[in-house]
Amino acid sequence: MIHQSFKRALDLLYPGRCPVCDGVVPVFEVRDGHIKRAGLIHRKCLGKIEYVRGATCAKCGKPLSDDTQEYCEDCRRTKHNFDRGYSVFAYRSISGSIYRFKYMGRQEYAEFYGWATGKLLGRKLKGLGIEAIVPVPMYPAKERKRGYNQAAVYAEAVSAQLRIPVFKGLVRRVRNTAPMKELDARGRRNNLKKAFIIAQNDVKFKCVLIIDDIYTTGSTIDEIAHEFRMAGVQKIYCLTLAIGQTT
Template identity: 60%
Template sequence: MKKFLLTLYEEGLNLIFPRRCPVCDGVVAPYMVAKGRLRAGQLIHPKCRKQVKYVTGPLCLKCGKPLGKQGEYAEYCEDCKKTRHYFTGGFSVFEYRSMASSIYRFKYRGRQEYATFYAAETARKLGRKLRSLGIEAIIPVPMYEKKKISRGYNQAEILAREISKKIGIREYENIIKRIQNTRPMKELDARGRRNNLKKAFNITRNDVKFKCILIIDDIYTTGSTIDEIAHEFLMAGVEKVYFLTLSIGQTT
């Protein structure tokens, strides 16, 4: 009954505030007629779906970044060859350039509804793999509280909730907190990113019993944020820390 009422509520919102296509940002019809029946509308325009590009192999065995031309000869990207990462492994769904504008609107322009499409594609592309890893908890990258209040939401939390629904693994939001308002990562180089994040996170529980977790974020660049969070969880007794991001760049 609860699930039915929630679905009814969401459909009602779609009528009042029509869903937007995650590629072109145009309105997507809340309903469609198929085989003589009224059905829920699609999450993306069919023509826009053709523009979406997904992460494909060969991929770095550590971070999951596409290896490009060097993939024929290498197992790891250049970054993972020279950097000691604390995370166990990582996955991303979309090739960065094809979804950069979409993720920007999701992150900064309030297009929280895009998360439904993102999660559906995550489940379609990676759901079976993620469920096979023994993941016990989905944990979004936390945002500094004042920054979250200013923006109105944490996009990683929105995404984590939707992915949790799709793949059936519980999501937790209050196990780790961001206790420092760090500089924007896009302003820093790789070394600066790592220094910027030192002591930025703190686990809020003394009884973390998970052995395998999945960290959720929007974009993977150097892995500095994921590494700092992974390090905290490893110190707390977690054995494996995987991550999932919406997009990732490619080794050139």
């Protein structure tokens, strides 16, 4: 109760921003003649984002343009180290929001992202037997410069919805890799080789959920999943905020 009262006081002083348009979201609004707490997003902006629904790849979770296929083209030719991937938003509908969340300090968006994740995937994720949520780590110098790891911020918001603990120190990034957006699929995989290590000798978890912001080729998650496989983890799932559609 004290935490909630403190949060409401902060909301009055520093109202949040809409994760779609970045406009100020009022703390209260009038609905049906009554003053009620506003949501985490402008109601008019809810219709501008697209959730991942319908036919998806049975491996990475990418939306399929051909619903007669079980796997996307990438997963038909690439062997992934994780068991199954899930995503919340179609990338094009939320790309500007993720850019601000990632590079412009809009960490407050994570509360909406977590809520949306719970709404779309909460029941499914809770049924997988996940014991630990593991955000993709940043290289320490890069994280210090940015001030936060957006995957870890999102992971905490998901944890609040699923009631599954986050373990941010379980995986370490030990090599400062080149920006992934500049590389093709093969370049991404080569770029990430030996970039991650498990930070403890004995991993007792049998089922983990790796969290990142965007799924493109799965290279980053594959490298971390490989380390978990070597450590004896039996089931490895991944969750990202956004994913593109297969061609």
